[in-house]
Amino acid sequence: MNGLKKFTSVFMSIIIVSLFLTACSGSKSSHDTAGVAPAPSSPEHAATGEYPSEMAADSSALGGGSTSSLEPEKIITTIYLNFETTEFDKTNEEVNKLIEKYQAYIEYSNISYNTYYGGKSYRYGEFSVRVPKESITSFKTELNVLGNLTSESTNRQDVTKNYTDTESRLKVVETKEERLLALLDKAEKMEDIIALENQLTEVIYEKENLKSSLMNLDDKIDFSTVYINIQEVERLSTAETIETTFATKIANAFNNSLYNFRYTLENLIIALIYNLPFLIIMAVVVVVGVRVYKKYKKD
Numbered sequence: 001m002n003g004l005k006k007f008t009s010v011f012m013s014i015i016i017v018s019l020f021l022t023a024c025s026g027s028k029s030s031h032d033t034a035g036v037a038p039a040p041s042s043p044e045h046a047a048t049g050e051y052p053s054e055m056a057a058d059s060s061a062l063g064g065g066s067t068s069s070l071e072p073e074k075i076i077t078t079i080y081l082n083f084e085t086t087e088f089d090k091t092n093e094e095v096n097k098l099i100e101k102y103q104a105y106i107e108y109s110n111i112s113y114n115t116y117y118g119g120k121s122y123r124y125g126e127f128s129v130r131v132p133k134e135s136i137t138s139f140k141t142e143l144n145v146l147g148n149l150t151s152e153s154t155n156r157q158d159v160t161k162n163y164t165d166t167e168s169r170l171k172v173v174e175t176k177e178e179r180l181l182a183l184l185d186k187a188e189k190m191e192d193i194i195a196l197e198n199q200l201t202e203v204i205y206e207k208e209n210l211k212s213s214l215m216n217l218d219d220k221i222d223f224s225t226v227y228i229n230i231q232e233v234e235r236l237s238t239a240e241t242i243e244t245t246f247a248t249k250i251a252n253a254f255n256n257s258l259y260n261f262r263y264t265l266e267n268l269i270i271a272l273i274y275n276l277p278f279l280i281i282m283a284v285v286v287v288v289g290v291r292v293y294k295k296y297k298k299d
Helices: 002-033 088-101 133-143 160-186 190-222 246-274 276-298
Strands: 075-085 105-117 120-132 148-158 223-232
Touching (some): 075 190, 088 133, 160 190
16 A cells, blocks of 8 residues: 555656646746847848847947047948837837837838747837938937837947048049040041940949949938837846845845746646646546556455
């Protein structure tokens, strides 16, 4: 009889431990939600999973669009912001209102509905927004209060030299084009005309490329790019800094403890329901085994 009791005790212990581990696993997945590394915020970044090296944050990261008298003439500003929110629809709506308010526009957007943590589905949104450079500071300031900001970085790329060089090359090419046109007007031999037209074609092609480069630079200079990542979570993460008081730390620890207990209990109940058919079958096997054992022992 002692052997049967030991067998039953071991069997029940295994079931309880399995359910507890399942619940803890679900709880851990939920906690990881707040710390999910946001996906790259544009198609070109999504391919590599990281930002280009020249887009590293500089010392002006906290300033956003701040300027100074020493700032170069041609600057391309790029800002990366990562948020988490418990009200995804409201946050998304507020972002669109700010875009309309500052006459910005969305260059790229994507919302994923298939992110699962702890058995629940969460949404993830990524947006590439172009904002007029004169409005970038105000836009970023208002954007910071839309959700729980988990990370930010700012890059200010000086393209003044590149812009000036391109303008100089364009002037040289345009001068060359004028001279070729003058020679073409005076040319009389067919071979000279063909040679001049070939050169003129190459010069025109180079001129259009240089103009396109300048237009592209002007667009990036006049409209700063803001990459916004929004992660929907069940509970906002509590970030503590060196300025966080001891009382606040105690309160955070208490709240986190209650949350972890509640979530673990919920996952334990859910795991129990998921495993209910298996438990019923195992219970039947145990009952039949006990009866057979008793009958065998009695005989």
